[in-house]
Amino acid sequence: MPDAIKALVLPFLFLLIGILASTQASNIPTVWLQTFPVVVAAVFIVLLGLSWRFNKGRLILVVFALSYPALMLEVFPNLEASSFVTVALLVLFITSLVKEKGFANRFSFNRLLFIGMLVLWNVAEVKGWISFEKLDQFVLPMLDKTLKSTVLVVIEVAAIGVILIRALSFNDRFLASVLASSVALVVMHYLPLTMNQMLLILVTQGGLWAWFLLSESHRMAYRDELTGLASRRALNEDFMALPKHYAIAMVDVDHFKKFNDTYGHDMGDEVLRRVAKILAEGCYYGSVYRYGGEEFSILYRGKKVAEAQDELESIRSWIEEEKIEVIHRDSKKYVSVTASFGLAVGSDQNEGFETLKKADESLYQAKRKGRNRLIIHGVRGKSATK
Numbered sequence: 001m002p003d004a005i006k007a008l009v010l011p012f013l014f015l016l017i018g019i020l021a022s023t024q025a026s027n028i029p030t031v032w033l034q035t036f037p038v039v040v041a042a043v044f045i046v047l048l049g050l051s052w053r054f055n056k057g058r059l060i061l062v063v064f065a066l067s068y069p070a071l072m073l074e075v076f077p078n079l080e081a082s083s084f085v086t087v088a089l090l091v092l093f094i095t096s097l098v099k100e101k102g103f104a105n106r107f108s109f110n111r112l113l114f115i116g117m118l119v120l121w122n123v124a125e126v127k128g129w130i131s132f133e134k135l136d137q138f139v140l141p142m143l144d145k146t147l148k149s150t151v152l153v154v155i156e157v158a159a160i161g162v163i164l165i166r167a168l169s170f171n172d173r174f175l176a177s178v179l180a181s182s183v184a185l186v187v188m189h190y191l192p193l194t195m196n197q198m199l200l201i202l203v204t205q206g207g208l209w210a211w212f213l214l215s216e217s218h219r220m221a222y223r224d225e226l227t228g229l230a231s232r233r234a235l236n237e238d239f240m241a242l243p244k245h246y247a248i249a250m251v252d253v254d255h256f257k258k259f260n261d262t263y264g265h266d267m268g269d270e271v272l273r274r275v276a277k278i279l280a281e282g283c284y285y286g287s288v289y290r291y292g293g294e295e296f297s298i299l300y301r302g303k304k305v306a307e308a309q310d311e312l313e314s315i316r317s318w319i320e321e322e323k324i325e326v327i328h329r330d331s332k333k334y335v336s337v338t339a340s341f342g343l344a345v346g347s348d349q350n351e352g353f354e355t356l357k358k359a360d361e362s363l364y365q366a367k368r369k370g371r372n373r374l375i376i377h378g379v380r381g382k383s384a385t386k
């Protein structure tokens with residue numbers, strides 16, 4: 001299954017649970033039902049607290065968008081929800097377009113100001129202070145719909161369409177969750193739901209965003225941002241539960257400082273991404289981590305050294321063969337890098353760090369012997385064919 005579709009599974013599962021729960025609202029005892037508004041308010045306040053703690057400004061907009069229709073229906077109970085939902089969808093749409101800029105800064109202020117204007121326009125419209133009814137004489141005969149209802153449907157369809165396209169093209173979990181929340185708003189608009197049913201959907205949407213924040217913080221802790229590989233922290237944790245038989249490899253890009261100095265830091269980053277990709281795709285038996293800087297680690301659980309050795313030799317030659325396009329002195333050319341490898345076999349489940357040190361020693365031996373080779377700790381004369 002493509003990653004972009006996978007990213008949609010959980011957000012839509014939350015949505016489905018919300019819709020299914022709302023169908024059971026009539027079976028819920030009244031005492032519980034009375035607590036729903038408080039529960040929803042509490043969930044959203046906790047979300048706002050978390051978005052402040054995790055410095056995620058876009059989440060304020062999401063919380064606002066989700067709570068807006070229900071809040072407005074509380075204030076104007078006799079009015080139709082359609083324009084409230086459309087404003088909420090517009091806010092989600094804008095949120096899906098902007099970059100994360102943190103919680104409290106001028107960006108958040110500007111965004112909230114814009115939303116304030118949108119709300120003012122919405123209130124003015126529902127109160128009848130501004131009206132487009134005169135234009136209906138032209139629109140009604142053509143579309144059999146008022147101008148307002150036509151514009152609202154167009155905005156809803158366009159907003160959902162653009163969010164869907166972006167979620168599928170960027171494979172981004174934030175966009176996937178925004179899409180599920182947008183569909184939740186549309187469901188609340190078009191299905192004849194009671195306020196309690198809406199609140200049930202909102203609670204599950206709160207759950208979705210809490211899950212999003214938790215998984216984001218997990219990703220930040222255990223994934224390396226540049227390469228997308230597991231981070232050193234993940235390796236440290238994996239060392240706590242090593243199997244009886246294991247091996248560790250350390251990999252280091254050769255002359256990387258020179259590469260950075262010649263082609264620039266951005267090209268250096270590109271090299272690290274390429275090497276990480278080759279390691280991730282080439283490692284069938286091992287798990288790859290970015291250890292730090294231009295160093296990577298591979299953990300082989302329960303595997304024989306020969307299997308690890310064969311795999312590392314293939315990866316070494318793939319790195320060597322990879323052609324990287326660089327611009328140097330205003331002209332385009334293709335360059336390649338090499339990497340050195342050290343491998344050590346663990347002899348004790350509790351000695352992951354010691355084994356890693358041995359792999360590191362072998363790696364530096366490989367560097368001393370001329371680089372672009374694999375040295376196995378404690379095995380004389382074992383190195384890559386050169």
Ligand SMILES: Nc1nc2c(ncn2[C@@H]2O[C@H](COP(=O)(O)OP(=O)(O)OP(=O)(O)O)[C@@H](O)[C@H]2O)c(=O)[nH]1
Nearest residue numbers: 252253254255256257258260265268269293294367
């Ligand atoms: N572009 C980029 N450079 C990095 C990153 N992390 C570390 N570096 C650079 O990696 C270089 C590592 O250089 P050295 O440790 O001297 O090693 P080397 O030049 O690869 O030489 P050998 O290991 O002896 O082959 C330093 O210049 C760091 O600034 C990163 O994330 N991106």
